[in-house]
Amino acid sequence: MAETELNPACCSRNAVVTGEYTPKGTYTKIAGLDVYQTGDASSKRAILLVYDVFGLASQTLQGADRLASSVNALILIPDFFEGEPIGPDVFPVDSEEKKARxxxxxxxxxxxxxGASTMLDVRKEAGEKFSSVESWGAFGLCWGGKVTALLSGEGTLFKAAGTAHPGVLNLSEEAEKMKIPYCCLFSKEDGTPEEVKAYTQALKSNGNDNVVENYLTMHHGWMGARANLQGKENEMEYERGYNQAATFFKKHL
Structure with missing residues (x-):
């Protein structure tokens, strides 16, 4: 098996066990996957939210509920890993054994x-299941950000997409090929300064109505499973990030 590229920022920090949160949504079955569903099922807007490697974490479900309320949209989170996300004991990746896992x-x-192929299957079946939806968006966290970027090019099934703390930036594969508005919320740890600068420049010059924001005090994962919502600053920036994403999708969906 060829060695898979790992994001250094993603390898350095574990998920955070957060306080109690009661999700507002339910679960349904789409394209053979369990899918968290929240928001108005009769809305004309819908967003597929793609989680990070920790799967259906409490912070991610809470973010979905926030987006559903703010955008007045249907939000769906497919369980791509089918109940088996990466084990928290892998992090931090500080040994050869953990790296191999x-x-x-x-x-x-x-x-x-x-992931991108599965996402398309979900999008197509969801389009039939929720026939009132006229505009579909996609938003991804870390791993999910790479998936949404790959699905934003020629022939895309989405009107707008985005990411928070994207994983594994690639200009020629992603940013330069995007055909729809894209919202990219960087943490302070997403790639080298040169990579982030180049990716930002590509997004700002590809002709789409993109949004790029650097959350310079935030660690990689601050809007996903690594969000420490007991910490005042992380909670504040978590809220700001989801509010910024909501503003973007309200404009473009």
Whole structure:
């Protein structure tokens, strides 16, 4: 098996066990996957939210509920990993054994191309299931950000897409090929300064109505499973990030 590229920022920090949160949504079945569903099922707007490698974490479900309320949209989170996200004991990736386990997970369960293909299956079936939806968006966290970027090019089934703390930036594969508005919320740890600068420049010059924001005090994962919502600053920036995403999708969906 070829060695899978790992994001250094993603390898350095574990998920956060947060306080109690009662999700507002329910679960349904789409394209053979369990899917968290929240918001108005009769809305004309819908967003597929693509989680990070920790799966259906409490912070991600809470973010979905926030988006549903703010955008007045249907939000769906497919369980791509089918109840088997990466084990929290893999992080931090500080040994060869942990590195091998992380690479195996990324190559098999979390292969980006496989994720994108599955996402298209979900989008197509969801379009039939929720026939009132006229505009579909996609928003991804870390791993999910790569998936949404790959689905924003020629022939896309989405009107707008975005990411928070994107994983594995690639100009020629993603930013330069995007055909729809894209919202990119960077943490302070997403790639080298040169990579972030180049990606930002590509987004600002590709002709779409993109939004790029650098959350310079936030760690990689601050809007997903690594969000420490007991910490005042992280909670504030978590809220700001989801509010910014909501404003973007209200404009474009």
């Amino acid at each position: 992380a690479q195996k997970f990324m190559a098999e369960k979390a292969d980006f191309a496989k």
